[in-house]
Amino acid sequence: MPLGTLEVVLVEAKGLKNTDFLSKIDPYVVFTVKTQEKKSNVAKGQGNEAEWNESFLFTVSEDVSELRLKIMDKDTFTADDFVGEATIPLEPLFAEGSLPPTMYNVVNKDRDYHGEIKIGLTFTPEPERSNFRSRDYAAEENYGGWKESSF
Numbered sequence: 001m002p003l004g005t006l007e008v009v010l011v012e013a014k015g016l017k018n019t020d021f022l023s024k025i026d027p028y029v030v031f032t033v034k035t036q037e038k039k040s041n042v043a044k045g046q047g048n049e050a051e052w053n054e055s056f057l058f059t060v061s062e063d064v065s066e067l068r069l070k071i072m073d074k075d076t077f078t079a080d081d082f083v084g085e086a087t088i089p090l091e092p093l094f095a096e097g098s099l100p101p102t103m104y105n106v107v108n109k110d111r112d113y114h115g116e117i118k119i120g121l122t123f124t125p126e127p128e129r130s131n132f133r134s135r136d137y138a139a140e141e142n143y144g145g146w147k148e149s150s151f
Helices: 090-096 134-141
Strands: 005-015 026-035 038-040 052-062 066-073 081-089 098-107 113-125
Touching: 005 026, 005 066, 005 098, 026 052, 038 052, 066 113, 081 113, 090 098, 090 113
Parallel strands: none
Antiparallel strands: 005 052, 005 113, 026 038, 026 066, 066 081, 081 098, 098 113
């Protein structure tokens, strides 16, 4: 797996399942890449048609193969409600370098459709590291040969 930086652009969500009975949901998204976790702002009062336009950066290390996201509904007096989740495989991104904002299905724990979320992805590989350092070999530019001493 490549090493580098993953940029996730959270654009919007459409058709999210409403978990609140008396009001609109206040959705936010929790992104997870292995052990790294980032949380979006709450789209307060935007309901099931939310917009964020936020970016998040993750460090990609060995054996990272997917981006997981969980959409939650922020509640004031009770625990936040689970709206849905999505898993985005990163292999196509590693091959292409970037994927334009694309809609991904959001599903619940039973894999039932709960809306869509639009995410853009960019991967910037880490420069190849080499043990070769040119300054270590600078002295060798005086192509060998014998120098006569002035003494």
